[in-house]
């Protein structure tokens with residue numbers, strides 16, 4: 001297993017019976033998808049799902065029963081295969097492809113990243129290493145020459161790379177590494193994230209057929225179960241207008257996150273068909289507020 005795969009495979013390990021707990025959430029996603037998939041102008045040859053993970057957040061049959069072929073992708077394909085088994089779906093019209101969506105794996109970014117930090121301890125050399133890798137990453141494409149009528153993206157913007165960088169800097173901090181250098185490194189990598197997300201979106205738009213539909217789920221903010229804010233958001237979620245208001249308040253207070261950025265970037269290049277807010281009952285302590293948004297070219 002490679003670095004990005006190991007990191008995500010660990011996150012995908014489920015000890016909390018998520019598939020059972022997320023049944024209602026999956027039903028709400030089905031409900032949102034229903035009119036989009038029923039549209040007679042949508043061709044139903046090939047569907048693609050990005051960031052499948054354990055497939056705990058998607059009733060796979062909603063897609064597979066309509067499309068001739070459904071391609072399932074993730075950097076951690078073992079979890080995807082387990083997820084398909086859990087849903088009792090035969091592999092007839094399924095295809096599994098291991099895809100790393102950012103190009104960081106292709107550039108071998110994490111192969112020597114920690115070593116470079118440990119050995120050089122010097123900001124200029126670390127920056128030169130990152131900038132060199134970014135030149136490779138900036139030209140990265142996945143699934144070249146493919147075309148899909150439906151592309152569905154599971155929440156992934158907030159999961160890309162930066163999370164893994166923070167994990168590394170935290171470990172180095174605990175090992176006594178220079179805190180100001182680590183702070184610089186985190187800020188430098190965070191600045192690169194909009195570019196990473198823009199490239200991911202461009203790659204997605206490239207493989208979406210001209211008449212295709214793109215559906216993206218993005219975790220926008222989170223709430224601690226049982227808090228006052230949690231009660232407010234769970235009440236507001238019944239109404240799009242009320243949730244938009246809470247969102248505006250949250251954004252003014254805390255600013256934009258990577259989850260927002262991914263959708264704003266798509267809004268610039270695609271036509272929005274519809275969107276909806278949903279509560280993703282993530283674990284015992286935390287709920288994610290997710291926006292699901294459907295686009296066409």
Ligand SMILES: C[S@@+](CC[C@H](N)C(=O)[O-])C[C@H]1O[C@@H](n2cnc3c(N)ncnc32)[C@H](O)[C@@H]1O
Nearest residue numbers: 008051052053054055056057075076100101154
């Ligand atoms: C939060 S999960 C989405 C939930 C998932 N559909 C489920 O039900 O378990 C994000 C998924 O994105 C995948 N992922 C993260 N970084 C990735 C990358 N760079 N390339 C491809 N997949 C990645 C993870 O392996 C994980 O399965």
